Structures are given as C-alpha cells and as structure tokens.
Amino acid sequence: MEQKLEIPKKYRLTKQRKAILEILEKSDIPIHAKEIFERLKKGGWNINLSTVYRNLDMLTKEGLVIKSYMKGEDKARYALPDKKNYLVCEKCGKIVIIDNCPFDKFKEELKEVHQFEITGHCIEVYGICPECQEKFS
Amino acid sequence: MEQKLEIPKKYRLTKQRKAILEILEKSDIPIHAKEIFERLKKGGWNINLSTVYRNLDMLTKEGLVIKSYMKGEDKARYALPDKKNYLVCEKCGKIVIIDNCPFDKFKEELKEVHQFEITGHCIEVYGICPECQEKFS
C-alpha cells in the first residue's frame, strides 16, 4: 500500500526543492510555510519565501505534500502524507503524531454507507498532555 | 445524544446575528464569509462584512458553526452542521455528517498510549460524493 513519492519528471530537482522536502521529512508535525522558510535560513540557506510557497503549491498539487489547517489557526500547514493524524495539547500546544492510523479500518464502512469515493482524511484530537495534567492539576 | 445549540446568554441576539444564522440554515453546503455577506445584501440587509466575520468567529468559538477549508481553497467556509465528524465532497463542497463516530472505540487506546486526557476531536474525510462521481466521470 505504501508508495515512494517522487517528483514528476517535468519538474526540475533544484536544491531549494530538495531542501524544503528535507525540512518536511525532519518535521514530525505539519508546519507553516514560514516555519519552513525560517528553518532553512537558520540552516544557512538563502532561500526566498516565495520560493517556499511556490514549491509547496506545486508539491501539494502533485499530491506529494498535504496542506491542512489546524483548528483556530488561519494559516496553512504542510506535511508529508504520512503525518496528518495527531493529538494537540490544549494547554501547551504540543503535537503528538498518531501512527497506526485508526481510520483505515473505518474507511471501507464509510465508503459503503455514504457512497463517497474517499480521497483523504484528517483526524485531529484535542486533549491535555501528561506534563500539563501535572502542571494544571 | 443530540443537543439543541443555543447562543449563550452573554451574547445578544441582534438582527444581524439572526440573519447570518438564517443564511447558514438555508445553505446546504459550507459557504464563505463573503458569500454570506452578499446574500444578506441581496436580501436587502445593510450589514457590514466585518460584522459577518465577527459573528462567524464568535459562533465558531462557541461551537455553533463549523469552520472548514476545502481542498485547493484558501478561504474559510462556514456551515451549521451540528457535528464534528464529516465527509466533504471535493467537487461540490457537500457535507455529510458521519454519525456513529468511529472515534470512540479508538479513544481508550489513544488515551493509554499517549497518556493524554482527551477532550475533543474532529475527523474530516475528503472524497467525491456520488453525484459528483457521475458528473465528473
């Protein structure tokens, strides 16, 4: 079921493009375009924010990157396709990825009941992380 | 399990607020703030776009309205759906509520694995509805 995602041949493999993908690989949570930009700068890159946006747009359209919005936020986050289910701590904002996506089992059932052709999903769970349970108890 | 959603007592029931809710009730798909604004104007209202935004913000925070983003779009949509788990058609924006939330079974497991005290969740599933499958086939 897993497929290696590759940049289609019509696009060129620029160093900026590679660098952006590396940031996304290293991040364990969906991040903002500006965060990517800042991490690159911090890493010594001289990249431009427009370039980050243009690449994220392209990658999103090609399905290589998932664009999403977190509750209460007004700017998009981007992540590689395997990082879209997560826990968010309401107190400190910490994010924990949920692996072993619980949705897959449910998908088939959903498909039949609603006749939808399912193309994607996002599960966001809110709660209070162990540290904050201590701190605010 | 169903609960009638009401505007909390600390808020006033202005005519603008009522009008916005009526538009949302009449719409069968999630719509943009500006669409709400324009429908109100067309209906003879002299409301201001800021007022629409402020009300939508308030209603969203109170959980009376669901704010979401459709794939490929960069502006928020708002709808009345009374639940937080839904299917969104990528083509027409139609929303179908998922009842029998699949998450509950998974919740206990999640609690133990991550030690989070879970307070809420949101499941968004994207796909193509039966009608659009026809139309775009």
Place this chain on the structure above:
DNA sequence: AACTTTTTGCAAATGATTTGCATTTATAGA
C-alpha cells in the same frame, strides 16, 4: 426612560499568499 454592556459600521491595518519580471539554474542535446 436611563444605564450598562455588547455590537455594529467604517476605515485602516495586518498578514498570509500570490504575482510580474529580470536573472539564474537545471537538464537535454549537440
């Protein structure tokens, strides 16, 4: 009605995202 608090309208600001254009770079071919 008078009073208190919230909400509105309007205009200006914000901030994320996009775009135009000149310049650079990646890639294919000679």
Place this chain on the structure above:
DNA sequence: TCTATAAATGCAAATCATTTGCAAAAAGTT
C-alpha cells in the same frame, strides 16, 4: 563540455481574506 531552452528563483509589489480601533447605535436591565 558547451549551448539552447524551459523551468525556477529572488526581489519587490500586489492581492485579498481577515482583523482591529474607535465612535456611534442597539440590546438587555432596572
């Protein structure tokens, strides 16, 4: 390796959804 050409980048300016400050208007209370 050198060249041609399309694609991508940097930079600055533009867009446009959303937010905000403030004075005036409306809602809820006594």
